[in-house]
Amino acid sequence: MAFRHMALAALAITPVTASAEDVFFEVSGKVAGQLQGFTEDAQFAGQDYDTNLSFSIEPEFYWEWNDGEDSVVFEPFYRYDEQDSERTHGDIRELNWLRVGDGWEFRAGLGKVFWGVTEFQHLTDIINQTDGVESFDGEEKLGQPMLNLSLVYDWGIIDAFILPGFRERTFAGQDGRLRSGLVVNTDAAEYESSAEDKHVDLALRWSHSVDVFDLGVYWFRGTNREPLLQTRTLGGKTELVPVYQQIDQLGFDGQATVDSWLWKVETIVRDSEDDRYAALQGGVEYTFYGISETNTDLGLLLEYGWDERGKDATSAAQNDIFVGTRFTLNDEASTEVLLGGGIDADYGSRSFFVEASRRVGEDWKVSLDGRFFSTDKASDPAVALAEDDRIQLTVERYF
Secondary structure (H helix, E strand, O other): HHHHHHHHEEEHHOEEEEEEHHHHEEEEEEEEEEEEEEOOOOOHHHHHHOOOHOOOOOOEEEEEEEEOOEEEEEEEEEEEEEOOOOOEEEEEEEEEEEEEEOOOEEEEEEEEEOOOOOOOOOOOOOOOOOOOOOOOOOOEOOOOEEEEEEEEEEEEEEEEEEEEEOOOOOOOOOOOOOOOOOOOOOHHHHOOOOOOOOOEEEEEEEEEEOOOOEEEEEEEEEEEOOOOEEEEOOEEEEEEEEEEEEEEEEEEEEEEEEEEEEEEEEEEEEEOOOOOOEEEEEEEEEEEEOHHHHOOEEEEEEEEEEEOOOOOHHHHHHHOEEEEEEOOOOOOOEEEEEEEEEEOOOOOOOEEEEEEEEEEEOOEEEEEEEEEOOOOOOOOOOOOEEEEEEEEEEEEEOO
């Protein structure tokens, strides 16, 4: 596959002239056990279980030489899932060589790049593909083959990307929870480009910090990371098939830090053969520092998501209001709690979540994640998740 070839190419072009005395090598990473509990009986066939256990390992190997001018990072990932064979999967999150020069950086291989400032939806984040079986909120990403040149100037940073090879999104299988009634057949994926998953995508981004503002503007041309899901009858069975279109996308993300206020906005304009539309996610976060004369900070969040396509949008946040509260204890255990929820102004559906984490000792971390859904309209796309309220406990051991 294209991303494997790219990873090998990254290592092949890595300079090997450094002596053993110049090389710094470090191994770190984590192993984790995860227990999911579902509070209601499932809607669809194959989901006849209330608990699900999985294990994952994610080591990181890091080499550095030439006084830090050259480095290689290798971060593989593997998860075994008790119930869903599609969630049992492996990936190379990162495998790339970085060369740092005077006012420039060059990266080659598989990497991860994040763009965005908002809390509840990242419209502008487009370089990496979503690992849909790893996280419901789209935060986990697959490694992306890339060549990246970063140039640093007084007036901003210019990042140019050549992205050879496309990663398909992962979806829950027949036995997975948090899916639609029809299973997504990833083996039957369709592409607008004749090059299919070998299409070479391009991206160019400018970013800069000016006074209280952090700004970013980019252009992307290539395969849409968000597939259209269309019904097909394959082997006498009706399934969903991901269809990947070619798009041009302009994006902007900005954040202003004014005293205790964070003002955030992300907006895109996307053009494809079938459609041209704009979307926006924006909001504000206010933080009370040291409440009740303690080390605890309390943040209040409010955001709004809008999509010009309205009910025809493929995004779940086409006309949605989100609120949240973030507690940061600033203690030795790095205890954090985020509570939030959203309401869809078009359908009236509601969602609620809780995310909490705390370190235990020097090497352990415990996280709790809860997702709850409520909708009573058959026309609402979220109705497929109405019986998938979930509480997830994750225990991680770092090394």
